[in-house]
Amino acid sequence: MLELRGVVAGYGRLPIITGIDVSIRRGETVAIIGPNGSGKSTLAKTVVGLTNVFEGTIIYDGHEITHRPPSERVRLGIAYLPQTGNVFPDMTVLENLEMGGYSLSRDELKVKLQEVLEMFPELSGRLKQKAGTLSGGERQMLAMSRLLMTSPSLVIMDEPSAGLAPKMVHRIFEKVDALRKVGLTLLLIEQHARMAISHSERTLVMVGGKVVLSDSSDRVSGLDLATVFFQRA
Amino acid sequence: MIEEALGQLPTSLLASALYAMAAVGLTMNYSVTRLADFAIGEYITFGCYVAALLTLSQLDPVTSMVLAGATGALIALSVDELAYKRLERRGATLLQVFIASVGASFTIRYLFSIYADIEDLLFLTSGFSSQPVVFLGTRPLTNLHVLALITLTVTVVGLTYLILRTKVGKAMRAIASNRDLAMVSGIPVWRIRSITRLLTGFLAGVSGALWAYYTSINPESGWRMLLWVFSSAIIGNFTSFPLTLLGGFVIGSAENLGMWALNRAFGLETAYKPLIPYIAIAAVLLYRNRYRFTRLVEL
Ligand SMILES: Nc1ncnc2c1ncn2[C@@H]1O[C@H](COP(=O)(O)OP(=O)(O)O)[C@@H](O)[C@H]1O
Numbered sequence: 088m089l090e091l092r093g094v095v096a097g098y099g100r101l102p103i104i105t106g107i108d109v110s111i112r113r114g115e116t117v118a119i120i121g122p123n124g125s126g127k128s129t130l131a132k133t134v135v136g137l138t139n140v141f142e143g144t145i146i147y148d149g150h151e152i153t154h155r156p157p158s159e160r161v162r163l164g165i166a167y168l169p170q171t172g173n174v175f176p177d178m179t180v181l182e183n184l185e186m187g188g189y190s191l192s193r194d195e196l197k198v199k200l201q202e203v204l205e206m207f208p209e210l211s212g213r214l215k216q217k218a219g220t221l222s223g224g225e226r227q228m229l230a231m232s233r234l235l236m237t238s239p240s241l242v243i244m245d246e247p248s249a250g251l252a253p254k255m256v257h258r259i260f261e262k263v264d265a266l267r268k269v270g271l272t273l274l275l276i277e278q279h280a281r282m283a284i285s286h287s288e289r290t291l292v293m294v295g296g297k298v299v300l301s302d303s304s305d306r307v308s309g310l311d312l313a314t315v316f317f318q319r320a
Numbered sequence: 321m322i323e324e325a326l327g328q329l330p331t332s333l334l335a336s337a338l339y340a341m342a343a344v345g346l347t348m349n350y351s352v353t354r355l356a357d358f359a360i361g362e363y364i365t366f367g368c369y370v371a372a373l374l375t376l377s378q379l380d381p382v383t384s385m386v387l388a389g390a391t392g393a394l395i396a397l398s399v400d401e402l403a404y405k406r407l408e409r410r411g412a413t414l415l416q417v418f419i420a421s422v423g424a425s426f427t428i429r430y431l432f433s434i435y436a437d438i439e440d441l442l443f444l445t446s447g448f449s450s451q452p453v454v455f456l457g458t459r460p461l462t463n464l465h466v467l468a469l470i471t472l473t474v475t476v477v478g479l480t481y482l483i484l485r486t487k488v489g490k491a492m493r494a495i496a497s498n499r500d501l502a503m504v505s506g507i508p509v510w511r512i513r514s515i516t517r518l519l520t521g522f523l524a525g526v527s528g529a530l531w532a533y534y535t536s537i538n539p540e541s542g543w544r545m546l547l548w549v550f551s552s553a554i555i556g557n558f559t560s561f562p563l564t565l566l567g568g569f570v571i572g573s574a575e576n577l578g579m580w581a582l583n584r585a586f587g588l589e590t591a592y593k594p595l596i597p598y599i600a601i602a603a604v605l606l607y608r609n610r611y612r613f614t615r616l617v618e619l
């Protein structure tokens with residue numbers, strides 16, 4: 088469903104990730120782990136079109152999207168949760184969701200809202216609240232629910248559990264499982280490497296802007312991650 | 321004395337309304353595009369000329385003003401499509417686009433000056449006839465003042481509704497707050513930008529029309545208003561609508577009422593008028609970082 092072939096991408100004229108060959112099957116959940124600065128976020132941004140691609144091709148659902156603008160990729164069904172700044176803080180929860188479903192008609196929006204709020208009932212009582220005043224966990228919930236407004240088929244999440252208390256981290260992973268259950272293809276970038284591995288079918292390890300390991304999560308869970316991160320650096 | 325001060329009020333109000341409207345357009349444009357568009361002076365100039373020529377050919381002033389706004393809107397959109405957008409899509413930095421807007425401003429102004437010279441329009445007075453409605457002291461409050469205040473009120477109410485209640489307005493706020501997130505949320509960022517450009521140009525054209533009804537115009541009329549409009553927008557930090565409006569009134573009143581007071585108190589020549597916006601800009605830049613008062617009212 089998603090295929091990156093020999094991709095070199097970065098910011099301005101500076102390549103950050105190199106020689107990326109990744110292929111994601113429909114319905115698969117793939118965890119991406121790796122040390123800080125290894126290019127995980129850059130890989131995610133490259134798939135949604137927020138970086139410059141210098142070499143290689145990106146194919147999504149049979150469409151070549153290597154140089155297509157983000158808005159077109161959204162229309163093709165790619166949804167992305169950024170690592171930082173993933174809600175509009177000065178807008179209400181409801182407005183945030185409306186913006187997520189910008190292309191929907193009024194009736195479609197209503198239906199979609201109801202559907203999303205069923206999955207994220209904790210937001211129902213907070214629709215009129217400014218997103219900036221939500222707790223960290225609620226904010227991530229809002230960001231995740233916004234993703235669903237466009238009815239995506241591929242969801243890319245960049246550290247949805249970062250900076251949250253352990254209890255909240257578990258809630259986030261529950262939601263991740265819920266997304267898996269409805270058949271979405273997931274790319275999950277995580278600092279909580281062990282959690283990510285246990286909630287995915289496959290794991291990619293990135294070090295120094297390269298994918299150094301791609302294997303079934305079962306097998307990766309048996310490895311000593313520190314050794315993997317360092318040996319391949 | 322008090323009567324004389326009161327006499328300054330109508331002109332202050334008119335100037336304030338003019339600056340406030342153009343500056344609000346500039347602020348809106350900046351919020352969505354991150355560009356402080358230097359060529360806004362030219363959209364104002366086109367508004368001046370369209371309104372002047374239409375009223376001279378007997379069209380009523382309100383319709384002429386709306387058509388002046390429409391012309392400003394079309395020019396603002398065209399400049400974006402032909403220049404700014406193309407540059408940005410090729411990866412130009414914001415500074416490069418800003419410099420391009422200075423270039424666009426000069427190019428449009430000189431081309432228009434040549435045209436105006438050929439057509440013998442270098443100096444023009446509109447067909448608007450100013451009539452007193454009531455008297456404030458010795459100075460009359462005219463139908464022009466009334467028109468300006470009504471236009472400003474409609475603008476403020478309309479924009480407030482747009483920004484707070486409509487989908488397009490919310491998208492503008494979203495883009496202003498986080499452009500990348502807006503893009504990946506599926507907000508049609510480029511289309512919203514075009515709508516913004518139309519609104520900015522419209523407001524500039526309308527304030528140009530009011531200016532043309534107030535005084536005689538030339539191809540540099542809008543350019544000469546630029547300093548005042550920019551300083552109003554700077555008071556609003558280019559992001560806050562309420563503060564930008566306030567900025568228009570601070571600048572408009574300061575240059576008339578304030579100048580009159582300085583003239584009375586210290587015998588300062590009125591030719592020093594441009595000092596007022598410079599002082600305002602300096603004051604804002606100095607104090608903005610100290611008191612983050614702008615955050616309080618940012619939309
Ligand atoms: N906007 C940017 N401009 C320039 N360099 C960046 C930018 N964002 C990240 N980088 C650089 O790219 C490298 C990889 O960063 P990132 O993809 O965020 O890593 P990770 O998400 O794995 O921590 C880092 O060295 C970082 O400094």
Ligand SMILES: [Mg+2]
Nearest residue numbers: 127128129170
């Ligand atoms: Mg990251």
